[in-house]
Amino acid sequence: MTGRRPAGRAGRASAALATLVAALAVLTGCVGIPDGGQVQQGDTVSDDVVSDFVFRPNGPVAGSSQERLLRDFLSAGTGSQDNYGVAREFLSTGFADEWEPRASVTIRPGVGSTSRVGETTLDYAFVGSATVDSAGHYTPATSSSTTTLAFSFVKEGDEWRISDAPDGIVLSPATFDSVFRAHAAYFYDPTFTYLVPDERWFLARSSTSTRLATALLDGPSDWLQGAVVSAFPEGTQLSLTAITVDDGTARVDLTADALEATPDARARMQAQLLASFSTLATVTAVELSVEGAPLSVPAMQQPVPVRDPAVDARPLVLADGVLGFATASATSQLPGLSTAVEALRPRSVELSSDQTTAAVGTASGTYAVTASGGARLVDGRAGLVAPSLDGGGFVWSLVADDPSSLTAYSTDGTTHPVATSLPTGPRVTTFRVSRDGTRALLLLDDQGASRLLVAAVVRDSDGVPIRLGPPLELSAPDGAPVDATWADQLTVAVLTTVGESSRVTTSEVGGDSSSAGRPPSEAVAVVGGNGLERLLVLSADGDVLEPRGSSWQATGLTADLLATQR
Incomplete structure (x- = not known):
C-alpha cells in the first residue's frame, strides 16, 4: 500500500524538528480513521538517522466490531517495532505470519471510508497521493482515482480477527513524514565523472545503511537502466545480513564476486558507498571486506567524481x-x-x-x-x-x-x-x-x-x-x-x-x-x-x-x- 516527502535535501539538518512538528500534527489534526496511538520518545539507533519519536499503537480492543477492528488495524501500521508486531495482533492465527507489511506504503492524504461487501468482508476506499514499494521507490499518483482494499474477517473465540488483507500499510502524509526518510543510492555516469543520485525511502528506524547498500548492489531503478553504471562487479551482494557501524566507520562485507574488481574499481566502490551513506549522521567512513577478509582499497585517482556540480554564482x-x-x-x-x-x-x-x-x-x-x-x-x-x-x-x-x-x-x-x-x-x-x-x-x-x-x-x-x-x-x-x-x-x-x-x-x-x-x-x-x-x-x-x-x-x-x- 505508499508516500510523501519529509524535510527535503536542503532541510534534512532540521529533520528532528520536522519529525516533532509532524508528530504533533498527527496528534492534533487527525479526522476520520486515525493513524496512530501514543507518541513516545524512542531510543537511538546505532547505524541510522535518529528518529526522536516512535509511534506505539494500541492492540485490539475486546469486543470490537469488524469496522472498529479494521480502523485500529490501519492505525497500527504506524508501529514497525517487532516487525509490526502490534498490527499482527489484529490478524487471524493462520494469516498473521503471511501478511507482508513492508511490501509497500500507500500515502492517503484524505479520509478513507469503509463499506460492507458481505457478512465477513469489508472494503476500505480512499484516494492515495503516492506509493512506496519494498525497494524504497516513491511513485506519486498521477490521477485522483480511488483505491479500494478488501478485508476478510473470521471469529477466533469471541473476537473478530482479520483473515485476509492486502500486503503493505496505509499512512497519512504527516505520519509518513514522521517515520520514513529519503536517501539516495549513488551510481556513476558512464565516464565515472559524476555520481548520480537514485532516491529511495526507508523507515527512519530500520537498518538504513544495510538497506541502502542492498539497493546499491541490486542496481539502479528501472527508469535509470542504461544511463548509469556501478563500480561493483555484477553479482556482488552483502555477505552478512547487516552492516555494522563502529565509531563512524561502516564495515561492509561483500561476497566473493567483489574480488573481480580492479584497484580503481575498488576505490570507486568505496566512494559509491560513502556517497550513498552521506545522509546517515553516524557514518563518516567505509571499510570493505570480502567474506570476512579485509579488501585493499587504494586512494581514489584524480579527478574524483563530482556529486553535486556547482555553477558560477553570478547570474x-x-x-x-x-x-x-x-x-x-x-x-x-x-x-x-x-x-x-x-x-x-x-x-x-x-x-x-x-x-x-x-x-x-x-x-x-x-x-x-x-x-x-x-x-x-x-x-x-x-x-x-x-x-x-x-x-x-x-x-x-x-x-x-x-x-x-x-x-x-x-x-x-x-x-x-x-x-x-x-x-x-x-x-x-x-x-x-x-x-x-x-x-x-x-x-x-x-x-x-x-x-x-x-x-x-x-x-x-x-x-x-x-x-x-x-x-x-x-x-x-x-x-x-x-x-x-x-x-x-x-x-x-x-x-x-x-x-x-x-x-x-x-x-x-x-x-x-x-x-x-x-x-x-x-x-x-x-x-x-x-x-x-x-x-x-x-x-x-x-x-x-x-x-x-x-x-x-x-x-x-x-x-x-x-x-x-x-
Whole structure:
C-alpha cells in the first residue's frame, strides 16, 4: 500500500524538528480513521538517522466490531517495532505470519471510508497521493482515482480477527513524514565523472545503511537502466545480513564476486558507498571486506567524481544586448563567446561548464556557438523548444509539437536522432539535460495542464546519445506550464501560471513536490544550479528575482534573458 516527502535535501539538518512538528500534527489534526496511538520518545539507533519519536499503537480492543477492528488495524501500521508486531495482533492465527507489511506504503492524504461487501468482508476506499514499494521507490499518483482494499474477517473465540488483507500499510502524509526518510543510492555516469543520485525511502528506524547498500548492489531503478553504471562487479551482494557501524566507520562485507574488481574499481566502490551513506549522521567512513577478509582499497585517482556540480554564482544574463555574468556594478562578458551569441539575438542560452560553448535558441533555429569557431546553425526547423547542451558537447533540439523529433547535434553540425517513448499528445514546453548528462527533464503542456517527466539518457560506447529511456512521471504542479530547470542533481523547479499568478514548485526526482512560493509579478523563466536557495526567476518586466524565506525578492538586476549554466 505508499508516500510523501519529509524535510527535503536542503532541510534534512532540521529533520528532528520536522519529525516533532509532524508528530504533533498527527496528534492534533487527525479526522476520520486515525493513524496512530501514543507518541513516545524512542531510543537511538546505532547505524541510522535518529528518529526522536516512535509511534506505539494500541492492540485490539475486546469486543470490537469488524469496522472498529479494521480502523485500529490501519492505525497500527504506524508501529514497525517487532516487525509490526502490534498490527499482527489484529490478524487471524493462520494469516498473521503471511501478511507482508513492508511490501509497500500507500500515502492517503484524505479520509478513507469503509463499506460492507458481505457478512465477513469489508472494503476500505480512499484516494492515495503516492506509493512506496519494498525497494524504497516513491511513485506519486498521477490521477485522483480511488483505491479500494478488501478485508476478510473470521471469529477466533469471541473476537473478530482479520483473515485476509492486502500486503503493505496505509499512512497519512504527516505520519509518513514522521517515520520514513529519503536517501539516495549513488551510481556513476558512464565516464565515472559524476555520481548520480537514485532516491529511495526507508523507515527512519530500520537498518538504513544495510538497506541502502542492498539497493546499491541490486542496481539502479528501472527508469535509470542504461544511463548509469556501478563500480561493483555484477553479482556482488552483502555477505552478512547487516552492516555494522563502529565509531563512524561502516564495515561492509561483500561476497566473493567483489574480488573481480580492479584497484580503481575498488576505490570507486568505496566512494559509491560513502556517497550513498552521506545522509546517515553516524557514518563518516567505509571499510570493505570480502567474506570476512579485509579488501585493499587504494586512494581514489584524480579527478574524483563530482556529486553535486556547482555553477558560477553570478547570474548569466542578456541585458541591453550584452551577454555576461552580472553583478550590481558590472557585467563580465565571456571572451570569444559573448559577441557571437549577442549577434544572434538569442531567445535562450545554455552555457557549457568550461564556458566555451553555448546552445542558443533564436527565431531562425538552434545554434551551436563556440568561443573559437563562431556560430553554426544546427537545426533550422520551425517551432523548436529552447535547446539544451550536455557535457559531451551535444546540442539537443526538438520541435515542441513533436517529441519524436528529438535530435542531438555535434558542434560541427553532425546529426544524431534520439529515439524516445515520450507521450505524443502533450506539447513540450521545456527540455533540459541534467549536469551529469544521464537524465533529461521535460515539462509538458497537456491541454493547459502541466506534466513533469524525467527520462534516462542512454548513450553508445562513444558517448553519443541514442535514446531516452521510459520516462518517470513526477508530481505535477498546478497551473499552466511556463518553464522548468534543474535546481540541483536531485531536484527540479517548475514555473507555472495559475490564473494571473505565477508559482514556483520544486519536485524531487523520486520524491514529492512542494511549493517554493509565488513571485510578486508575472514570471517568464526560472534557472537553477546551486540548490533551491539559489534559484532565479525572471519577471515579464525584466526583474531578476531570488527566493528569500517564503517570498521572492528583487536582486536589483534587470535582464532580457536569463541563461542556463551547466
